[in-house]
Amino acid sequence: MILHELIDYGTLRVIWWLLLGVLLIGFAVMDGFDLGVGMLLPFAGKTDMERRIVINTIGPVWEGNQVWLILGGGAIFAAWPPLYAVSFSGFYLAMFAILAALILRPVGFKYRSKREGARWRRNWDWALFVGGFVPALIFGVAVGNVLQGVPFRLGSDLRIFYDGSFFGLLNPFALLCGLLSVAMLAMHGANWLVLKSSGPVAARARSFARIAALATIGLYALGGLALWLFVDGYRITSVIDPSGPSNPLAKTVETSAGGWFANYATHPWMLLAPALGFVGALLVLWGLRSGREIGTLLFSKLSIFGIISSVGLSMFPFILPSTVQPGASLTVWDASSSHLTLFIMLFVTVIFLPLIAAYTAWAYKLLWGKVEEDDITGGGHAY
Template sequence: MILHTLLDYDTLRVIWWLLLGVLLIGFAVMDGFDLGVGMLLPFAGKTDLERRIVINTIGPVWEGNQVWLILGGGAIFAAWPPLYAVSFSGFYLAMFAILAALILRPVGFKYRSKRESATWRRNWDRALFIGGFVPALIFGVAVGNVLQGVPFRLGSDLRIFYDGTFFGLLNPFALLCGLLSVAMLTMHGANWLVLKSSGEVAGRARRFGTIATLATITLYALGGIALWLFVDGYRITSAISTTGPSNPLAKTVDVSAGAWFANYAAHPWMIAAPVLGFLGAVLVLWGLRARREVATLLFSKLSIFGIIASVGLSMFPFILPSTAQPGASLTVWDASSSHMTLFIMLVVTVIFLPLIVAYTAWAYKLLWGKVDEDDITGGGHAY
């Protein structure tokens, strides 16, 4: 209880905002290369054996990596209930499309090699491509819509009303963010393939990784320009209690051009995030050319960290702005669970998150090494 008293409500809110970012970045870094490998499957592998090599580079780890998505969803549900309610109801069809695509992955892995038919295997290869491309695209589209604001409003009793449509999410800026997400995760998947394969597969992955990295740099720059010129940001214009009960209606919000860049002027250290986004991608280009396989994968993780962190830092303290009712926008200070709930969750996280990280590190150490033809043809456990 002493620790509960020392950790003020506003401190816990910021800690859980940071932890939510950690979980989302963890998902992009860990499961992101799985999605990227799925998107590269038809291009990096030309023969059936090569495609089996591509699949088996992620075969032992993809299920564990997907846990980060479940952790992120669970954290939103428990720590930020209004955010969960708006996003998982307003983006229902988009979430359904993501889940449907993700379901194709385990089915594709299990059934692809059950028959010798080339048509059978080619169709499952297409399914695995869809299972990588659709989630990568829609996650990026979702981030683009969050930056623009989502059309929801709150009644006086804090009931949520969502006024948007699925196709309204597919606007130009959101699609730009979706393409950035696809390019970023393709870059990451290519770097994983370069690390885990050899020969023609690794050579093709290196070439496609270079293209995807150049696309990531270009689309990230275009996204920043578009955010400055065409997307209005949000800022709180009234006093707000950082330790009071969660009530999104207890504030006023102004919408103005360039507001998402105000945090960088007020806190210059935040510029480190977009710098790391660009720098990591540039270092990926160097690493691919210099054939520094491990370093290149770390550089792509650095780029992903910088790109995603720049979104969170730009928006802080907002976590989901509202276009229909700006004053109802959800922020770190007025959309969280109770003080006690956040504290109990933090204790559980401090205990179990290091265990998850340690187990994951042990599993990757155990599975270290490249996947080659002998691994596919010499044993009965390969996909």
């Protein structure tokens, strides 16, 4: 038997669908809190020293956190080539806006303290705000568009044609999802500041965390209601071959109102995901009231896990529906790389993903503790 045949093609596809979810959730959990801190920087810190404390809570870790974004993009490119081709071409201007905002982050961190002027530093503080707010908003808008379907079609030779526009992505439901993403990551960032700071900064962070947690609960509920009432779901009506060739055109698809909720009726255990989205945010409110600093951060991670998981579970097996040619929608079963490619990548991932996780855990353990004013004035490596 050839080695890669130890795991059948259909199972490998599901494994890589799960791994893609792990990487996307990993990015939201790990890089999400420093995006949230960036959004809160102009508000959590009132004086220059307070803002330096805010920046230095994420200063040693933000670059390493972005590894998860690179891993997620790489996984899409290697495991789901059609998904990469459609999303990175159709969402090109959106991706460019994210990239431009993310570029502001390292520049802001490095240049903010190059001059003593209050105006200079204030401008860079707002640049860091943009570097946190814009990616959080656009990532959420992208998820909202994926749930609604994207205007792309496939030719008979599987060439991809995108019929949409950048401003078409900014529709009401997608913007609602964008606001949910902003609230969710602001909650996460505020909980990080509660854990890593003290005094007035931590007190303000607690207030922002409460507001963001309530906003997360409200927007998530509103998003679910809008998904049920106004967004059509997709369903495969032809025979599914989990180990068949990667040809999205070899199936038939129909749409129906509220169709994204069908999986919950078929598999009730999936309801655990949206439940965790709500319960995690509610536990954040409880943790803030009871003074559980580590707990509130873990609870916000739980909420993020539930919210993002609910999207993937609702859509399964679809990963990118098409609004103009539903039969061309990309699914787990027909948009993956070859059997051998998925197996080799899985072998590499099994080796390197635990190493990345172990190194990350070691780095956070080494940098454990609150950032105080003495750490800023007495440390030559502080921002």
